[in-house]
Amino acid sequence: MARHPLIGYFVWALLFGALFAWEGLALTYKFADVPTLSATFRVIMRYPFGRWALFALWLWLGWHFFVRGWHFLLRA
Amino acid sequence: MVAGYVLVMGTLAIGLRLARRSARAGAAGTAAVTNPGQPADQTDPAPVSAPVATQVPAAATAPTAANAPAGVPPAREGRRVTARARLRAIAAPEPGWRRFVIHYLGTAVGGYLLLMVVIIGYYFGISPVAGNFVQSAFTGCALLIGLATPVFIALSWLVERKGWRI
Numbered sequence: 001m002a003r004h005p006l007i008g009y010f011v012w013a014l015l016f017g018a019l020f021a022w023e024g025l026a027l028t029y030k031f032a033d034v035p036t037l038s039a040t041f042r043v044i045m046r047y048p049f050g051r052w053a054l055f056a057l058w059l060w061l062g063w064h065f066f067v068r069g070w071h072f073l074l075r076a
Numbered sequence: 077m078v079a080g081y082v083l084v085m086g087t088l089a090i091g092l093r094l095a096r097r098s099a100r101a102g103a104a105g106t107a108a109v110t111n112p113g114q115p116a117d118q119t120d121p122a123p124v125s126a127p128v129a130t131q132v133p134a135a136a137t138a139p140t141a142a143n144a145p146a147g148v149p150p151a152r153e154g155r156r157v158t159a160r161a162r163l164r165a166i167a168a169p170e171p172g173w174r175r176f177v178i179h180y181l182g183t184a185v186g187g188y189l190l191l192m193v194v195i196i197g198y199y200f201g202i203s204p205v206a207g208n209f210v211q212s213a214f215t216g217c218a219l220l221i222g223l224a225t226p227v228f229i230a231l232s233w234l235v236e237r238k239g240w241r242i
Contacts, residue, residue: 052183053187059187059221060217067220
């Protein structure tokens, strides 16, 4: 496995932490017009291009996690 | 890492607690309104946070023909509306399996093509990734769609026809 500088992992952790923190804020101030992640996705999925983009994102994630670099049938 | 996890989970916990508290206050306020015989000291002083019904402007609900420009004759406008309605009936028919299949195919094919365009653009325009990157993208994503489609159709059938709750 390739070794990367620690700061790279830290930036990713920070980005995901910010995402969840924003979702927490949206849930906390639900009545102050801060949209939650699900509300945002609902707005995006209203339009065909938004649905295509989300489906492409889902495909990209699935391709990376489950297809690329994986060996079926327990090949070593 | 642990500090970040604690911060995120702490924020979520506080948010959930506040949301539940305000929902409880809202429910108590509604109950006080619906039960006028209830003593005043038992009501919650928090304001009722029930959602207010959104006013839909009349122009948004009016049929398209009513919004026609002044210069267009009514017959021509009526033909245009009929053609548009026919097109819409083909693209989005009545709720049912046909509409479901059209919606699913439109989303899957559109998303697949969009991703392929992005991947090809990235590979040839920005950075050629080593290995069979583009070929793997084409076959791997098609494999994922092929695997997910029967599961999605089966789950949709169970939810819509058999009343399953997921």
